[in-house]
Amino acid sequence: MTVRQSIVFNGDLGSGKSTVSVEIAKRLNMRRVSVGDLYRQMAQERQMTALQLNLHAELDQAVDGYVDQLQRDIAASGERLVMDSRLAWHFFTDALKVHMITEPTEAARRVLARPSGPAESYTSLEEARAKLRERSESERNRFIVRYGVDKARLRNYDLICDTTRATPEQVIQHVIDVYEGRLGADVLRDGHPLLLLDPARIYPTEEITTLRGLWDSEYVGDVAEAGDEALEPLTIGYTGEYFFVVDGHRRLSAALRSGFPMVPARLVAEVDEPVVGGLGAVDYFTEQARPSLIHDWEAAHGIQLPLPEHALLGGDAVLAGEPGAGA
Secondary structure (H helix, E strand, O other): OOOOOOOEEEOOOOHHHHHHHHHHHHHHHOEEEEHHHHHHHHHHHHOHHHHHHHHHHHOOOHHHHHHHHHHHHHHHHHOOOEEEOOOOHOOOOEEEEEEEEEEEHHHHHHHHHHEEEEEEOOHHHHHHHHHHHHHHHHHHHHHHHHHHOOOHHHHHEEEEEEOOOOHHHHOOOHHHHHHHHOOHHHHHHHOOOEEEEEEHEOOOOOHHHHHOHHOOOOOHHHHHOOOOOOOOOOOEEEEEOOEEEEOOOHHHHHHHHHOOOOOEEEEEEOOOOOOEEEEEEEHHHHHHHOHHHHHHHHHHHHOOOOOOOOHHHHHOOOOOOOOOOOO
């Protein structure tokens, strides 16, 4: 795989973009440009919060226009650099496009814990989570209306990295390995985005009984010894909110047993894209991910997966192991 010119980062607020991009720029001896810093400076100059500037930018195109032209000029220059920007993936062609995500409460906790400035401050975890979501949705809607692109669509990117449980060093090393072609080259060559997901946030779509005998074998130990980068990528679907495994339950289970914070995967279907037999990702997940199946997976691996709305409203209301199950 040919090493690309630049690395451009975007993603969830609180996902660690700044920490990761700063260190990667140092290690690869590349200049770093942060559009987020520029927006915060603009907000402070206008005596606004970051959210207020986002909402103002929905009405005043001059705010985005200045920053957009700056990014176009940088992209056209051909300089090899690291870009931390919500929209750089739209302007750069010859770049590794990295989208970073994290669990919303964890993101809010991180943002609340870091020093705040006048453009970005919160008084509670609940306020931080709500404001971060509102700010993200404001940006998403603005980009859809103004540019006709959806920043939440995973196929816009080359690499999606879930930082919920991974350390900054783990994320940094994985991104560099992808950039230099040591990780995920086959997935990217096939035109799929490479996913590095937290295995504790991936939903099963098969019964736990399909793993019978797995934990008594040497397989889990072999996976743990080889490490997450040696794991064959899972095949994953995405509803727009939830990741679920289509193929690779044994590998996912072994990764959980091994304590991996990230596992490699390829995206097979997103939202309305078909998984099998013309069934889109949302419909497939709704049909397969029943509450009892999710509960059994949680119990077997010592994790907690929030029940999706369809599971809360569906008819499979009695969880396995609870009174009335199997009656």
